[in-house]
Amino acid sequence: MGSTTQILPLRCGTIRAPANALEVDGVGDLTLPVYAYLITHPSGRTMLFDAGLAPSHHDQTVSKVFRNELPEGHDVAARVLAAGFDPARVEGIVASHSHYDHIGGIALVPNARIFIHQKEDLRELDTGHDLVRTDDSLDLFGDGSAEVFATPGHTCGHQSVRVWREGGADILAGDACYFCRSLDREDTDQPYPFDKAQYLETKRRLVQMRADGNFIVPGHDESFLDNIPRGSAIRVSPLSRL
Numbered sequence: 001m002g003s004t005t006q007i008l009p010l011r012c013g014t015i016r017a018p019a020n021a022l023e024v025d026g027v028g029d030l031t032l033p034v035y036a037y038l039i040t041h042p043s044g045r046t047m048l049f050d051a052g053l054a055p056s057h058h059d060q061t062v063s064k065v066f067r068n069e070l071p072e073g074h075d076v077a078a079r080v081l082a083a084g085f086d087p088a089r090v091e092g093i094v095a096s097h098s099h100y101d102h103i104g105g106i107a108l109v110p111n112a113r114i115f116i117h118q119k120e121d122l123r124e125l126d127t128g129h130d131l132v133r134t135d136d137s138l139d140l141f142g143d144g145s146a147e148v149f150a151t152p153g154h155t156c157g158h159q160s161v162r163v164w165r166e167g168g169a170d171i172l173a174g175d176a177c178y179f180c181r182s183l184d185r186e187d188t189d190q191p192y193p194f195d196k197a198q199y200l201e202t203k204r205r206l207v208q209m210r211a212d213g214n215f216i217v218p219g220h221d222e223s224f225l226d227n228i229p230r231g232s233a234i235r236v237s238p239l240s241r242l
Contacts (some may be wrong), residue, residue, distance in 0.1 A: 001043055001080075001105060001197045003030065003067055003232060004042060004145075004165060005039065005041050005042065005141070005145040005146055005154030005163050005164075005165075005233060006039070006040050006052075006163075006233050006234075006235050007037050007038070007039055007040075007163055007170060007172070007232075007233050007234045007235065008037065008039075008040065008083055008219075008235050008237060008239070009033070009035055009037055009225070009234065009236065009239075009240040010035060010036045010038055010052070010076065010079040010080065010083065010167055010239050010240065010241070011033055011035060011074065011079070011241055011242055012034050012035060012036050012051070012052025012053055012070070012074055012075060012076050012079060012105060012242055013033075013034040013053035013057070013058075013068060013069060013070035013071075013074055013075075014032065014033060014034060014068070014069045014242065015031075015032040015034060015066050015067065015068055015069075015072075015101060015115055015146050015220070016029060016030070016031050016032070016066075016067040016069070017029065017030055017032065017065050017066045017067065017086065017176065018030075019063055020151040020191065021065050021066075021173055021191065021192075022178055022190070022191070022220075022232075023048065023179070023182075023184050023189055023190070023191070024187065024188070024190070025190055030222040032178075032221075033117045033221070033242070034046050034052050034053055034101050034220070035050065035052065035220075036049065036050045036051050036079065036105065036217075037049040037050065037161075037172055037217075038079075038083060038085065038090075038175060039140070039146060039176070040085075040202055041141050041145065041146075043141075045091055045141060046080075046085055046089065046091060046178070047089050047090065047093070047094065047112075047141075047146075047152065048076065048080075048092070048093040048094070048112065049093075049094045049096065049098050049108045049161045049172045049174075049202050050093070050094070050095065050102045050174065051076045051093055051095070051102065051103055051109065052075065052076045052079075052100055052101070052102075052104060052105045052109070053068055053075070053100075053104040053105065053109070054070075054071075054072060054075070054089060054100075054104030054105055054108075056100075056104075057060035057070055057100065057104055057110075058070040058071075060062065060081065061197055062100060063101045064100075067102070067203050068221070071171075071242075074242075075105055075108055076105035076109065077105065077108035077109060078106055079087050080109070080208045081083065081113070083185060083237070084096055084104050086132060087108060087109050087110070088109075088110055088111055089111070090109050090111070090112045090115070091111075091112060091113070091149055092113045092115055092132075092140075093109060093112045093113075093114050093115065093129075093158075094115045094116075094148055094159070094161055094177075095114055095115065095116040095120070095125070095165060096158060096159055096160065096172075096175060096219075096231065097116075097117075097120055097154060097155040097157060097158045097159070097175065098116065098121050098122065098123070098125050098155070098157075098175065098177070098178070099124070099139065099155070100124060100215065102147045102174065102175070103125055106125070106127045106128045106129065112129060113129065113130045113131070113132050114127070114129045114130070115132045115134050115138065115140075115211035116129050116131060116132070116133065116134065116157065116159075116160070117129045117133070117135075117150060117157030117159045118133040118134065118157065119152070119156045120155060120156065120157025120158070120159075121135050121155070121157070122217055123155070130203075134148055134159060135150075135174075136149065136151070137149050141159065145163065145164055145165075146161060146162065146163045147162050147207040148160070148161050151173065151174070151176040151192065151195075151202045151205070151206070152194075152195065152198045152199075152202060153176065153198035153199025153200070153201065153202045153203070154174075154175040154176055154193050154194060154196050154199060154202075155175075155191065155194045156194050156195065158174060158175065158176055159174070160172055160173045160176055162242075163233045165231055165232065165233045166217070167213055168212065168213040168214040168216075168233050169209075169214045169233055170214070170232050170233045170234055171206070171209060171214050171215065171216050171217060171218065172217050173216050173217055173218055173219065174219050175190075175219040175220075176199075176202050176203065176206060176219070177203060177206060177216065177218045177219065178190065178218055178219050178220045178221065179218050179221040180216075180218055180221050180223055181221075182203065182204065182218060183206055183207050183210060183216060188200055193221055211220070215228065215229050215232055217234070217236075219231065222241070224225045225240055227240070
């Protein structure tokens with residue numbers, strides 16, 4: 001275990017969809033990675049940010065356009081185990097929001113509390129886990145090393161996580177921005193956010209955070225793996241890629 005809080009990206013499946021379902025003016029089809037992030041504290045405590053697809057999603061199409069693939073051994077529990085950690089000892093899962101590709105694997109992490117914003121819709125979340133309804137900010141480990149903070153717009157209760165490190169923070173943005181390039185567009189690049197005004201305001205905040213030296217990790221763009229700055233809390237492994 002390192003001396004600082006660390007983030008391990010875990011690739012937990014793939015979604016294929018028409019580009020225009022995900023990005024205004026998108027052309028053709030896109031293949032999107034689905035991620036969960038294992039956050040490890042120096043004390044040995046572990047948390048997850050999101051949980052990826054459920055095994056039942058494999059080879060299924062959702063909303064007629066989102067085609068899901070989850071190879072054997074790529075679900076969140078298998079990935080956590082492969083990283084050398086016990087899924088049964090993961091203490092909590094911060095759900096960025098309640099869309100299926102972010103909460104699908106929650107049932108595979110049996111003893112985790114689920115941290116989900118108080119404004120987020122719970123209709124898709126029925127796992128029997130203990131729920132913690134977060135507000136606009138939460139000190140995740142109680143020592144200031146990682147913060148859950150509200151980033152609404154994609155959904156009404158969307159939230160992100162920042163892990164502090166020397167020189168700034170690594171920000172797991174979830175679907176507050178789908179792609180690295182999302183932050184370079186001034187428009188509402190997502191075709192169907194819950195609230196366009198909130199989405200744009202959140203995106204502007206992320207742009208400013210990036211300008212202040214923080215590293216923004218988007219929801220569905222693996223290119224971030226090749227641009228991780230020196231000193232980042234993110235540790236890339238073969239589990240981060242398909």
